[in-house]
Amino acid sequence: VIQTVVRRNFHLFKGCYEDGLRRNPNLEGRISASFVIERDGSVKSSSDGGSDIPDAAVRDCVVRTFVGLKFPPPESGIVTVVYPIMLAPG
Numbered sequence: 350v351i352q353t354v355v356r357r358n359f360h361l362f363k364g365c366y367e368d369g370l371r372r373n374p375n376l377e378g379r380i381s382a383s384f385v386i387e388r389d390g391s392v393k394s395s396s397d398g399g400s401d402i403p404d405a406a407v408r409d410c411v412v413r414t415f416v417g418l419k420f421p422p423p424e425s426g427i428v429t430v431v432y433p434i435m436l437a438p439g
Contacts, residue, residue, distance in 0.1 A: 351430055354420050361417070365410030366436045369402075377437040378402030380411045386428045390420040398431040407436070 355362075369376045383398030395415040400408050411434060 350421055351432065354418055355432060355434075358414075358418055361414045362411050362434060365407050365414060368410070369404040369407035370438060372406075373404065374438060376402070376404055376407070378404075379433055379435050380408050381431055381433045382412045382415050383429065383431045384415040386420050386423055386430060388422060388426055390422045392416050392418050392420070402436060 366376070378401045380400040380402050381398035382395055384392050384395035387393050392415050395412050397408060397412055402408050415432075
C-alpha cells in the first residue's frame with residue numbers, strides 16, 4: 350500500500366531530483382525518508398532516515414514531500430515508515 354501511494358506521487362519526488370540534476374548532471378544516490386502515518390492516513394512529520402545523496406536540497410525536498418502524501422488509514426493505528434528512494438540519471 351505504501352509503495353503504491355509513493356509510486357502514484359513519484360512525479361513530486363522527481364521534481365526535487367530534476368532540480369538537483371540542473372546543478373549536477375551526475376547526481377545520484379539514495380534518500381531514506383522516515384515518516385509517520387497518522388490514524389487518518391495523513392503524514393504529520395518526516396525526516397531523513399539515513400540518506401547518502403550528496404545534494405542536501407534534493408534530500409530535504411524529497412523528505413518534505415512525504416508530509417503532503419495521504420495513505421489509507423493504518424489498521425494498527427499510527428505507523429512509522431522508513432522508505433528508501435534510489436535516484437540516478439537516465
